[in-house]
Amino acid sequence: MPPAKKRARTYDSAKIRAAVPAQFGHVREAVEGLAPEQLALPSGLGEWTVRELAAHLCMGVESVSLAIERDRSDEEATPADQPLVTLATWPFATAAHAAPIARGVREYAATAAPGALFARTAERLQALLPAQDDDRVVPIRVGPMRLGDYLVTRTVELVVHTDDLNRATGLSVPFDRQALAACTRVLADALAVKAPGASTEVRVPPYAVVQCVAGPRHTRGTPPNVVETDPLTWIRLATGRTDWREAVDAAQVSASGERADLGGLLPLMG
Template sequence: MPTARKRARTYDPVKIRKAVEAQLGHVRAAVRTLTPEQLALPTRLGEWTVRELVAHIGMAVTAVHRSLERPAPPRQDATLLDWPFVTSASSAAIDDFTRGVAERHPDLDAHLGDVERTLTELLDTHPGSRLLETNVGALPLADYLVTRTVELVVHTDDLNAAVPGLDIPYDRQALAACTRLLADALAVKAPGGSTEVRVPPYAVVQCVEGPRHTRGTPPNVVETDPLTWLRLATGRLTWQEAIAEAKVSASGERADLGGLLPLMA
């Protein structure tokens, strides 16, 4: 796992909380409209149907609840930028947990309603500085909420891909936080200053070893849109597919990011 020596940027905890609550609200509003036939549709996530995907979204949010039920760790021993690199290690346990949630909650709208209500109560009760025991180590609650924007935005995209015409909106702050965290994770994985990766309007990062440019247009530039970036970063889209479909522009000998992606799988 790459080691992030320091957090690449700070996030406004008030905006992040609103973003998490807003994106969860968008998902719940869409789930309320799904028919049994739509809930049974396949997704791009292995054997999961839409039902399991929705259950997983609820599970991802209640990771906050489960962490707050445990005693606070004595000290912080992880950073926000460590998180993207550890998620795949828990994939088997996540699959089992998700299927259990789907079985226990046949009424997914009611389940997400409970998740919304209890999340609000918990965030009203606990300060952002409260340390949580998470899958990456001890993190402040405020930082862990940033990771929930990734879970919510990426899986909103999965839902939209699975159900034609669903078109769940993306909260702007949630999409921005997700984009920035994944862009910063790339800079951690491939430190350097020879390549500039642009994901307008939310993120610009320098990465990849090599000559560092100091002024003017850098010799190696990659540019794409936020949804394409998160699909690349999480393995929903390959670098080769993105290039072939003109979803990414890449110029310069160090602009090929295919060997660095995905960041999360």
């Protein structure tokens, strides 16, 4: 008998709807306190400055409002048989859109000062989101997606780029616990999708444990192949900010067993 299909992870809607504006608020407070010379610093992401990174953070949240505002004619233009983008497929659908996003960031950053961008984005989200149902299908850049699922993806964007902002500026912008948990889980589940199996257990305490990698299935006792790391290190590995071998050598990752080397599977998204 084939193994039972794993159930997709679910997320508490109220917690996600609170986590997105909470993390956005943390970033907004930090960015509004930056001096012009700090905004001009390199972000560590290609040629973007910190100001452009901040604009990208705004774009990620503003995309929720834009998707909600799409009129009925826009939604009906999406073929009825087009499959929904799910949380399992979203991490692998974003890379194809990196170039247009990069171009759009520069244009968006030039439209207003960072403080004005953050204020406008927060106001629009607060006005538009509460009345919307999680099951509403919204058209986004990578395809149609449930609004509830799309909000979960915003925790990934916010947490990943908050970490980028901290490393670029030396700030210590805090991470909302629910946003950090959701981001960690989405990326852990993406690994299980990319490398299905049950021979290796990946632990990211206190938020996620997944089994992955083809091979002998573990059933009881201590798994023979175990990877363990902290949430931020995992997020940096999954998004290409940190190299696997360097993280292992620096003892940021514990990996034991012949199938515990995840270097060939990472990053999962850029």
